Structures are given as structure tokens and as C-alpha cells.
Amino acid sequence: MTVDFQTSLFDEPATDRVSVGALAGAVQRHPLDRGAWVDVRPGWLRGADELFARLVRDVPWYAERRQMYDRVVDVPRLLCFYGEDDPLPDPALVEARETLSRHYSPELGEPFRTSGLCYYRDGRDSVAWHGDTIGRSRTEDTMVAIVSLGDTRRLSLRPRLGGASISFAMGHGDLLVMGGSCQRTWEHAVLKTSQGVGPRISIQYRPRGVR
Template structure:
């Protein structure tokens, strides 16, 4: 079900992102955290210039949709708005194409292929979330791969734990143009989530770049 452009009055821009250019910066300074089982997470705060301006354009222009999913004996609303851009469909802003091309070039040696698709999530406030999961649809169920996430808007924690449960082993705050890349066996051997929070947080857009056949 398509949703109207949401009214998000709680958003406050970053004091450090006041330029007029919109686009990715250099990928120098990526910090890698090695996890067990051959998984790793790269993090680069503030990678994207003009992130707040891009956030506002995406909120207004992307054809967001609200979804429902069957759970147990009922149907519940998915706690975020969604959009998907498959391989070959133009992305909603040229700066996102630049970001995808930069990531494909940087990770070519490790990934062995390009990022081709983009999924977008809009978290409207702290009640919106994504539960523990791994992106294990398609080839990522059996093969190492990567998922690169560009975060726009207010920061939210991206949490990681071993697959099947256990304590949170890593929390990465992501917002205002931050980049997080999950690689190696991360989708198979670890789970990630954006937990709900009672803190007063503004909206956030997550852009997830994936290779072909990874879901």
C-alpha cells in the first residue's frame, strides 16, 4: 500500500553537514570490526556530504509504501515504510548512484561484483524498528557477501549479535551520512537489528545497497 509523503516534524539536521554539495566522500578512514566466524563490519561516520538535504528529498519524493505481514494468528503493520529499487531501475537521486558506484569500486577486490539494488527504509520515530534478522534470501544464505548501508537523518543504533541469540556484541550508531558495511559471513552467522527506543529520536532513512541475488 503506497503511503503519502509523511510529515516528520521531529527531524533536526546535523550542525556538521551544512554544505550545498550532495554526494559521497572518500572512503578513507573506514574502521573494520572483526566478528567471530569470518564476519566483519566496516564503519565510516559522516561519509556522505549533504546528507540532511538528501534525507529531506527522499522523504518527500520516494514512493513509500506501508506493508503488513502475517504473524502468528493475525496481521500486523511493518513498523517502518519501505521502497525498493531493483537492478536496472533508476535510483531516486543521482547522488545515490554515485554512492553505489563508489562502493562497488572500493570493495571490488573483496566482493568480486558490483552492488546493483537498493532498498530504502524510513523509520519515522523510535517506535519504528527492524527485528533481529540476517539478509539470508538468495545467495547470501550460502555464500559470503556484503550489504552496504547509508544512513540519513537522526542516528539510530544498528545492533549485532550471533545468529540464534545471545548478548549484543556490537552497537553502531548510524545517521547523518554514516556508512556501515556488513561483510564476510555476517548475514549467515550474525543477526542485526534496529531496536525500538523510548528516547526522543527523529526520523531516519536507511539505504541498503546489495549485489544481485542478495536479499
């Protein structure tokens, strides 16, 4: 698979070396209601242009079809899921997971174990409103860490019981972590857009038993 992606003007020159930035003192927490919160760290993953190209090329992306009312529809994005015993497709993803685990384990109580990847090819690809509530996250507080590569897309959040939505623009190398009760009390989405956006990869890290 090949892709036409405009590399970042602010990133390092194309290189095999990818590095993660600091988290302590650099993450900005946004408290939500009902015990939910969102952490944001812009530009956390540096040197990400080559990583983006490697993931597009090397990840065994697949398309899904799902039942939607009385018909089966295409899921509007490509996917790949790595369980806790599966080798990740790039060492940079391992480094990111281990760094996130070291920083968040004192609060989370456990490391991140699994990695889900989504490939949004253009503005027509999206993910509908949902919470990651399969497994323990249906009844327990947890965290989902998202690293974004490629063109900027907005991650929107809205309270399940109604109220105003908020959104965060996730650009190349940005990190966003949803924590506390966020998966149970809020929903999130990447909505379709008619703007001329290019491809984006979302890397989601989750603890054991959370989907």
C-alpha cells in the same frame, strides 16, 4: 509527505550538492567471529540534509503488512525497493552505489546492484532481528552496505549461535558495511526506543541475488 527533522550542526549548509568522502584509509574494520566483519565510516555522505528532505518527498514509500503467527500486523517502518534495472530516485544514491562498488568489488567480486530504502518515522519504528539470507546470501559470503540519513539510531548485531551483542550508533551520513559471513552467522536489528528520536532513512545496497 513532509517531515520535521533537525538538520545536522556539522553538515554543509543546505544545498543540492551531495558528496561522498574517501573510503580507502578511512574505513574502520571490526572483525567479528566465524568470518564476519563490519566496516564503519562515520560522516561518509556530506551535504545530506537536502538529500534527506528530497527522499522523504520523492520516494514512493509504502507500508507492508505481514503474517505474524495467527495475525497480520503492520511492518513498523515505510519501505521502497529498487531492483538493479530500476532508476534510483536521486543521483546522489547512484554516486554512492558506484563509489561503494569501486572500493569493495576487489573483495566482493562484483558490484552492488540493488537499493532498499527504509523510513523510520520515530522511535516506534524498527526492524526485528534477522539476517539478509534470501537468495545467495543463505550459503555464500556477501556484503550489505548501509547509509544512514537523519537522526541517530543504533544498529545492533548478535551471533546466531548465542553470545554477546554489539551495536553501532549510525548518525547522519554514516556508512556501515556488513561483510564476510555476517548475514549467515550474525543477526542485526534496529530496535524500538522510548527516547525522543526523529526520523531516519536507511539506504541498503546489495549485490545481485541478495535480499
